[in-house]
Amino acid sequence: MTTIKLSRNFRKIFMLPLLLCGTFYADTTNAANLSGMEVKVGTLFSSSTRGRSIPGIYLGLEGSDLGGSFSTIGVESTLSYFSAYQINLFKLFHPKNNFIGKVEAGLGAGLFFYQIGYRDNLEDAPGQKKRNFAFGPSIRALWYFYGGAFVGIESMLGLRNLFFNIVLSYQDSTQLIFGIGF
Amino acid sequence: MESFKQLKLYIIVICAISINTLTVYAESSFNSVRKDSKVVHLFAAAGEGFSVGTVRLGRNDFEFGLYPGYLLGIGVVIGITNNLYSTLSVGYTNGDLGCYGGLGVDFWRLWILNFRAEIGGVGSLFRNNSSGHALLGLDLGF
Known part of the structure; x- marks a missing residue:
């Protein structure tokens, strides 16, 4: 039973980004130009560990029109662990601003996945587990303050419950990112 | 239950297509109130x-006021096209230094006002009060 549940979840996880990529590529006016690839690496604080400034890992890969990012964050103790992963895909914009300089904006979609495991006593085998995911629109707003060094926000609003979404409430996953692009 | 799941999947598909068409729409549209305000x-x-x-007062490409996540700050609006923009701001949020980054679109202009939708996120430096927000409102220009 668990196997069936898992395979269903993973099917959703992999199908939805593929579906999104398809919609980007299907529109010829938005054909992705992947020339001049840029790699981004950095660290982040995520809303999945809200209240504690725990650094995570951020990786980005992008062309001039289309970009993606992967990030992960986690904590572990002798009694529990928490792991979160996020993938975002963006259509990118590179507007110029006379006051603050180079900015990178993006609009796309993201996928957030997390897993929690815990046990009541140290002697117990890790038994209790919970995993879930959220998918929804995401945005990027990065400011290049010195050369390739940037600071910015990536936020994904997960569509989990239709009623809550209508009243502008989402399962969000937001990241404050510090990184460098080269 | 299954049909509800299917409905959710349809909504996700529609959202994905909408995001794509929104960018096309925004690249060929009207001047926003923000751009035309004197x-x-x-x-x-x-x-x-x-x-x-949010409640923000702005002049040209600058805005200040209350941002989502109770961030009181000042920021810049960076126009991407006539009515698609990105915004970045810094300020004070829940006893911490925070910043806000967002992307929005102006639509349905009626004389001195237009509707505005924005998605953004707040991040804070020391206490990690990060959160994401969707906004729907009016921009009034004089």
Whole structure:
């Protein structure tokens, strides 16, 4: 039973980004130009560990029109662990601003996945587990303050419950990112 | 239950297509109120649960006021096209230094006001009060 549940979840996880990529590529006016690839690496604080400034890992890969990012964050103790992963895909914009300089904006979609495991006593085998995911629109707003060094926000609003979404409430996953692009 | 799941999947598909078409729409549209205003513009929007999401007063490409996540700050609006923009701001949020980054679109202009939708996120440096927000409101320009 668990196997069936898992395979269903993973099917959703992999199908939805593929579906999104398809919609980007299907529109010829938005054909992705992947020339001049840029790699981004950095660290982040995520809303999945809200209240504690725990650094995570951020990786980005992008062309001039289309970009993606992967990030992960986690904590572990002798009694529990928490792991979160996020993938975002963006259509990118590179507007110029006379006051603050180079900015990178993006609009796309993201996928957030997390897993929690815990046990009541140290002697117990890790038994209790919970995993879930959220998918929804995401945005990027990065400011290049010195050369390739940037600071910015990536936020994904997960569509989990239709009623809550209508009243502008989402399962969000937001990241404050510090990184460098080269 | 299954049909509800299917409905959710349809909504996700529609959202994905909408995001793509939105960018095309925004690249070929009207001047926003913010661009045309001579003195100031005022942006007020609803946030989570239709509570007050943001109230910002701005002039040209600068805005200040209450951002989502109770961030009191000042920021810049960076025009991407006539009515698609990105915004970055810094300020004070829940006893911490925070910043806000967002992307929004102006639509349905009626004389001195237009509707505005924005997605953004707040991040804070020391206490990690990070949160994401969707805003829907009006931008009024004078």
